[in-house]
Amino acid sequence: TWSQVPLAPPDSIFKLSAAYKDDTFPNKVNLGVGAYRDDDNKPWVLPVVKKATKILLEDPNLDHEYLPITGLPSYTTAAAKLILGEDSPAIASGRVSSAQTISGTGANHLGALFLSRFYQFNGDKKVYLSDPTWVNHFAIFRNVGIDPLTYPYYDPKTIGLAFGAFLDTLKSLPERSAVLLHACAHNPTGVDPSREQWGQICDVFLAKGHYAFFDCAYQGFASGDLDNDAWAVREFVRREVPLLVCQSFAKNAGLYGERVGALHIVAPTVETAGRVKSQLSVLTRSEISNPPAYGARIVSLILNNPELFDEWKRDIKTMAGRIIQMRKELYKLLTEELKTPGNWDHIINQIGMFSFTGISPDQSQALVEKAHVYLTQNGRISMAGLNSHNVRYFAESLDRAVRG
Numbered sequence: 001t002w003s004q005v006p007l008a009p010p011d012s013i014f015k016l017s018a019a020y021k022d023d024t025f026p027n028k029v030n031l032g033v034g035a036y037r038d039d040d041n042k043p044w045v046l047p048v049v050k051k052a053t054k055i056l057l058e059d060p061n062l063d064h065e066y067l068p069i070t071g072l073p074s075y076t077t078a079a080a081k082l083i084l085g086e087d088s089p090a091i092a093s094g095r096v097s098s099a100q101t102i103s104g105t106g107a108n109h110l111g112a113l114f115l116s117r118f119y120q121f122n123g124d125k126k127v128y129l130s131d132p133t134w135v136n137h138f139a140i141f142r143n144v145g146i147d148p149l150t151y152p153y154y155d156p157k158t159i160g161l162a163f164g165a166f167l168d169t170l171k172s173l174p175e176r177s178a179v180l181l182h183a184c185a186h187n188p189t190g191v192d193p194s195r196e197q198w199g200q201i202c203d204v205f206l207a208k209g210h211y212a213f214f215d216c217a218y219q220g221f222a223s224g225d226l227d228n229d230a231w232a233v234r235e236f237v238r239r240e241v242p243l244l245v246c247q248s249f250a251k252n253a254g255l256y257g258e259r260v261g262a263l264h265i266v267a268p269t270v271e272t273a274g275r276v277k278s279q280l281s282v283l284t285r286s287e288i289s290n291p292p293a294y295g296a297r298i299v300s301l302i303l304n305n306p307e308l309f310d311e312w313k314r315d316i317k318t319m320a321g322r323i324i325q326m327r328k329e330l331y332k333l334l335t336e337e338l339k340t341p342g343n344w345d346h347i348i349n350q351i352g353m354f355s356f357t358g359i360s361p362d363q364s365q366a367l368v369e370k371a372h373v374y375l376t377q378n379g380r381i382s383m384a385g386l387n388s389h390n391v392r393y394f395a396e397s398l399d400r401a402v403r404g
């Protein structure tokens with residue numbers, strides 16, 4: 001048995017982390033990891049999460065019963081408001097079907113599965129992903145029998161958005177195509193459309209009847225403001241583009257391991273929303289029976305208590321602010337001090353946890369091998385891996401790699 005099973009290659013990000021861990025060089029730097037680190041390169045438990053955990057564990061009525069199949073209602077309701085807005089017309093009219101999921105990955109999976117079962121595809125089952133995108137998107141859609149294709153997104157020449165090609169492709173796709181959009185803080189590039197550009201993207205979605213599959217893994221991480229980062233999603237809802245949103249609390253609440261996420265499907269009518277929800281329940285039942293309670297309870301406490309909610313917003317500003325500070329310091333070192341060849345404006349223009357540096361695979365390789373700076377081959381760096389102690393070492397190493 002199993003002699004026919006081929007050996008799969010290890011996941012490249014996890015492989016990178018393992019190589020970093022094994023490296024004994026004292027000044028090694030890990031820029032591969034997609035998790036927030038504080039200025040001492042330590043994981044950061046948000047103070048608000050500590051408080052909410054204490055409240056939760058001191059509750060004499062806390063039990064360990066199953067949650068409902070579609071999750072903790074106080075959590076999913078508040079989570080929907082967080083992404084769609086307190087005054088969302090879709091929520092007010094009862095058109096949002098929400099289900100708690102295994103973090104953002106589970107939300108993407110459930111959304112993809114729902115589409116695979118129920119979306120009226122124009123021909124074969126296909127989804128269009130940004131080129132590049134979070135690599136897991138490909139496997140998630142393939143797993144449910146949807147063929148992942150790509151649309152142009154990133155322009156290596158400008159290290160920015162390939163807006164013209166992106167828009168032209170959206171226009172040329174068959175009507176009613178399913179298109180995945182990163183709601184904010186695009187992974188891996190850190191390049192987001194401007195509001196004006198989102199408006200034009202929205203125009204094409206409406207004209208062509210495309211379906212918007214929003215993935216929102218970084219709300220709050222782009223600008224430090226939760227509402228600001230939800231702008232594109234809310235604009236699409238306001239303009240009545242058919243859509244769903246995948247939501248994760250891994251990054252913005254630092255609850256990576258608790259797997260707290262949600263899928264929200266906005267339906268055209270209350271009656272449709274009821275039918276959609278019934279099917280989300282059936283799908284969830286067969287896959288996980290019901291979602292895990294612990295993380296959802298913590299997030300529910302934070303979202304439903306005004307004091308904790310305000311504190312959470314401050315914690316998010318701390319994380320986003322430190323990342324923005326690192327962008328500024330790196331930019332200053334490269335442009336003013338080291339005068340590294342090339343244009344580095346993208347370091348401060350890009351958004352969120354990640355930055356596409358624009359360096360070649362060879363230069364990335366040199367950084368890993370010669371400087372003990374760990375990053376993916378595509379030149380993506382996690383800004384959260386930089387801090388006041390290592391930013392200079394990184395800038396000097398990058399400078400050396402660029403000069404060859």
Ligand code: PMP
Nearest residue numbers: 103104105134187215217248250
């Ligand atoms: N979508 C994107 C674009 C991501 O970058 C990530 C995290 N790397 C996720 C979804 C899902 O993360 P999680 O399952 O940890 O919430």
